[in-house]
Amino acid sequence: MEEQEKKHWHDRYYKKLLIIPLVLLLLSLFYLGSFYLETGDFFKKDISLTGGTSVTIYGNVDREGLEISLLDKLEEVSTRTIYDVLTNEEKAVIIETTSNVNETRVAIEEYLGYDLTEENSSFEFTGASLSSSFYKQLLIAILIAFLFMAIVVFIIFRTVLPSLAVIISAFADIVMTLALADILGLKMSAAGIVALLMLIGYSVDTDILLTTRLLKRDEGSVNQRIYGAFKTGTTMTLTSLLAIFFALIIVRSFSVVLTEIFTILVIGLAFDLLNTWITNVSILKWYIKNKK
């Protein structure tokens, strides 16, 4: 009986449900567009994509004092502190600046009063020319990856609209994730772009499951097949989501790179739930009903 009611409910509202992701997608696109007009880019880039130096100093450092002293010596300084997950102790301070390694080193050593050695610090420097070509290439990599993915999806399903539904969902995942990342003030590095690529993979997994169950099977009603796919698909996404979320809590206390990848994946997977089970399902159902 419950099943019947569900059917009823979904059959009546599935087109209207599409409004939710559509509005979110438009808002995200609008936000990204205005972000682009304002900054000239779709997201905030960290020094691996703008060029500059990132220094991690281990141990106890007065972050605020250091930042104030660096502000007029270096260009575009930003700092943050990393805490230990278990003890909540300060573990390290990270300084990012677009100045070069030597200027940065000298300015920090001046404030600290001791030398930065390989025992107490790590340095990462990326030249401006490399980072801008790096950035361009990663964007191209994402575009090519997306294109390849689209081609394979078309080859698998050989029908235009269902394949487009998969591609639209993946696209919406990326756009919404980027918009939220911008709103949260996340800075993207090369690792963040890798995370977007991983997201394409995870996102398409559940979409392929859904489309296969709906189009290539004939047992059960459409709604029963949707519900079956929903049960399998949400288990898949929730396992990944929870696993990454748990790992994120620990990773935060030692790796900036992994923290960035995991944060973007958590956001992306959450949006994927919406886009697979509302966007993709509704488009597919529409397609099936029209075909009948």
Place this chain on the structure above:
Amino acid sequence: MKIKLTWKLWFLAIILLLSLLSIFGLPSFDKGVVITSVETNSTSFNEGLRKGQIITSIDGKEIISLEDYTSALKNKFVSGERIKTTIISDNTEYILYSNQTPQITVAEIPVTNLKLGLDLSGGARALVKAKDRELTSSEINDLIDIMGNRLNVYGIADLNIVPVSDLEGNNFVLIEIAGATPKDLEKLISQQGKFEAKIGNETVFIGGERDITSVCRNDATCAGVTGCFESPDGAGEFCNFRFSIYLSEEAAERHADITKNLSVNSTPQGNYLTERLDLYLDDTLVDSLLISEELKGRVTTQIAISGSGAGENREDAISTADAEMHNLQTILITGSLPYQLEIVKLDTISPTLGKEFTKYLLWAGLAAFFAVSIIIVIRYRNIKASLAVLFTMLSEVIIILGVASLIDWNLDFASIAGILATIGTGVDDQIVILDESKGSSNLSIKQRLKRAFAIILGAYFTACVSLLPLLWAGAGLLKGFAVTTLIGITIGVLITRPAFSDIVKKMGE
């Protein structure tokens, strides 16, 4: 056990065993310290000590730990005299006569064969390209030879230099140095190192083996810091260094030719020629040496080169002078690079934190494993099925690590993200298999599993193609992620997924 294993399960079991062997090696009862690098052309190298050997005893004392190694050699060479050291390594006795500690680095014997990348073990990574010009691939190879030689001469043994290119067709040289970062790394790799000794406008000799037959190093009688002074402005100290070099006949004759026409200046300190010997490094004057009267017009093959280094205190100044001297010696031996270079990326990662990173990574892995277990148990309420999922997930990690240690893959953050992506898709696929196997009742379990594989293969191919561009983008710095993920998901589709579906089949029966 009543369950008969199918060939797919046997296959998985054998691959798992091989992977464990590849990671941990055959059980070993070796005790000692392992040599991680040997400086080329040092006494240790000439006597036959090599990277990878295990030192078990020094001068009759048993060596079990790093502390034993340090204490066995501590205070041994303070006198500066040549003394005998007996090292037993791999059941062979090596006898060294030297006035300094063996020029090798050692570490505790590692538990696994896994190679940790720079992110985890510490070290330096630099990406270098030619300034204002594009290099052809043969020019890149020449550059790699010279640079490799330079770093080796400097004393860096554990290094990896490879050419890389990116999607835009730019060519780079990637240099990776494991462990401690040399103090002058930046200079060492980007400095063109064009060394010229001139008298007036005439070049007497240049750096490199054509003019300089040998350079005195590591020998206190002809190379070292000669004295330290307080800086004239009172801010810190500076130290002078001096070392001898030996010129080729040709260069020595050039020296004689040029000096024979110079006149002599008499000063209270002695009689010197009117012109000095000016030393230029990359077109900058670094030192100007007085030439004493006796050298006029003489064919001399031995010349002393000097210079200085400054620091905040004496200790600092000595270490700077030492580094400067070492750098100059290296350049004189290896000659200059054919063009000016530019460092476009330079990362130095502290090696002291590697162990801690690895510990945290294991915790993060455990947390993720725990999270997956919770959801699987709640969703299926079936201990056997849940255990099967977790077992398969674990075997996938073991096999990936097995392959990684087999092909000497360096595990860095990118690879770890790759392993994570693999496990994620792995668990996803197993959920698909489990759910499909319970699907419509009018199909045989074989047919149902076949359907699961249709979905899995679709997802596999989309993942594969979307990873391809990363193999080239960004000078290959993200290749680690792409390669690990590709290896991982392929292992999944070929080995662990089929085995898992057999387990599911068994459970269904």
